[in-house]
Amino acid sequence: MRAMVIEDFGGPLVAREVPIPEPGVDEVLVRVRACAVDHFDVAIRKGLRERASGPHILGHEISGEVAESGSGVTGWTAGDRVATTLYLVCGECRWCRSGRETICENFGGHVGVAIPGGYAEYVVLPARNLVALPDDIDFPAGAILANAVGTPYHALKYRMGLQPGERLIVTGAGGGVGLHAVQVGVMLGAEVMGVDLGQAKLNAAKKMGATRAIDPRIQPVDAAAKQWTDGAGVDGVLELVGPATMPRTLASLSKGGRMVIVGSHTGTEWTIDPGDVYRNEWEIKGSRNVSAAELAEVIQLVVDGSLTPVVAGTYPLEEAERLQKNVVAGKLIGREVLVP
Numbered sequence: 001m002r003a004m005v006i007e008d009f010g011g012p013l014v015a016r017e018v019p020i021p022e023p024g025v026d027e028v029l030v031r032v033r034a035c036a037v038d039h040f041d042v043a044i045r046k047g048l049r050e051r052a053s054g055p056h057i058l059g060h061e062i063s064g065e066v067a068e069s070g071s072g073v074t075g076w077t078a079g080d081r082v083a084t085t086l087y088l089v090c091g092e093c094r095w096c097r098s099g100r101e102t103i104c105e106n107f108g109g110h111v112g113v114a115i116p117g118g119y120a121e122y123v124v125l126p127a128r129n130l131v132a133l134p135d136d137i138d139f140p141a142g143a144i145l146a147n148a149v150g151t152p153y154h155a156l157k158y159r160m161g162l163q164p165g166e167r168l169i170v171t172g173a174g175g176g177v178g179l180h181a182v183q184v185g186v187m188l189g190a191e192v193m194g195v196d197l198g199q200a201k202l203n204a205a206k207k208m209g210a211t212r213a214i215d216p217r218i219q220p221v222d223a224a225a226k227q228w229t230d231g232a233g234v235d236g237v238l239e240l241v242g243p244a245t246m247p248r249t250l251a252s253l254s255k256g257g258r259m260v261i262v263g264s265h266t267g268t269e270w271t272i273d274p275g276d277v278y279r280n281e282w283e284i285k286g287s288r289n290v291s292a293a294e295l296a297e298v299i300q301l302v303v304d305g306s307l308t309p310v311v312a313g314t315y316p317l318e319e320a321e322r323l324q325k326n327v328v329a330g331k332l333i334g335r336e337v338l339v340p
């Protein structure tokens, strides 16, 4: 099969012919029809993630068709269309059994990191990572459901418990996850203020339904939030950026407000006054990707038109290098997707 391979960390992506992998007992061989490219791929390639050194195939946002099932797999037939989740989980611990498998006790890493990913014609995945993809959703849209769409769905619906009429701030609102976070917030009945850098990203957030969009270099987020809410502050903050925005977004919360942290790309430390947290009864929570059951909900919401995956374009596998450069440049609106 054709695959884009990195020989080692930091090296180029090279087009190669490699053997089609064989599925183990509880695994499925998937013919990759689409695989999105995102920041995580770039980080892995630099060696910043759990991957051991040596030749590797990136790609964790995958959709495709079942090609072959392992001997222990039931319920899937060759040709079935599938979306996929990207966490390798045990299926047996208390978190897996209670539907919170993204915090699995025996987390085995990510697809495209701990095991070969989707920058290839075929990929082997655990059967539990597959979710049926209806004909109504094309493969490029299907590829971005688990990460770009599912991540904010889990965060806003299940971790924040966002309610109709509430006011929500989304940082990084013009990014791949952010655009869908704005959509999910609006779908849940909230009013959304998007925060991002540059007019193109702000316009994109507005197009997704944000009623306000601000560039924090021009107006501090907390000042904008107070102005928006007559001084009260917002009900929720979805943090996709990190310590660069967190002090101001935390200060934007109303009493009883909730911050949910999904990403931290701008550092690892941030100072909080605990007094602010208890005096205001603020809630600060983490949120990690999406469960397979929630991904099935996301798929239904896309089918009925409540959510629209934003795909910036589709490209041949061999253009993976250029797509990663576009991710690094930070100018994309929506995900670019490889169609091997």
Ligand SMILES: [Zn+2]
Pocket (backbone or CB within 6 Å): 089, 090, 091, 092, 093, 094, 095, 096, 097, 101, 103, 104, 105, 106, 107
């Ligand atoms: Zn588990």
